[in-house]
């Protein structure tokens with residue numbers, strides 16, 4: 001049962017765990033943001049999470065977002081975190097403040113085109129396929145530098161950092177590789193690219209991810225309970 005009481009208690013515990021992880025590695029408590037991942041969760045429950053202190057939502061699917069959007073309390077910021085088809089960008093360019101899952105040049109070009117048409121600059125993260133899995137989208141680490149250089153000249157896009165979903169049950173090997181990659185790209189200082197956000201860590205590994213430099217942790221199950229189905 002996904003009761004609102006559980007959400008409140010889960011949120012309290014997650015925040016406590018985040019604070020502990022942050023202080024164990026000597027980072028500031030405001031250096032990590034909690035994102036509530038909303039897939040399959042009823043909008044009323046999401047609103048309860050917002051009134052309990054959640055300020056950032058993560059949406060995976062445009063269709064589902066459109067069906068819930070009107071009901072959401074407007075005080076939370078919304079980022080897109082799923083695989084995004086180019087023909088759906090138009091639905092999220094206004095209501096969302098960041099697209100975390102930019103995984104192809106074609107998608108970046110469409111976001112850029114629409115952002116310019118809407119007279120805005122869209123914040124984006126580049127999704128990295130750190131585990132080299134065929135089943136996952138994302139830019140391979142070898143091609144990342146060149147990809148970022150291509151994005152750096154797009155006026156409608158502001159790259160803020162990287163996002164990743166490591167292979168399941170891989171311990172912290174890929175969190176460590178992601179941390180190295182992030183720091184290397186940051187040290188390279190590509191002109192026109194910011195490297196301040198590292199979005200990684202989910203219910204099963206967010207404390208580890210924080211120790212590897214995550215600045216945004218994306219939590220669904222831990223906050224709202226197990227999903228009945230996966231998308």
Ligand SMILES: *Cc1c(COP(=O)(O)O)cnc(C)c1O
Pocket residue numbers: 037039060081082165202203204218219220221222
């Ligand atoms: C579902 C999802 C999450 C949250 O996963 P949980 O294990 O439920 O915390 C995080 N990021 C992305 C991209 C997701 O699709």
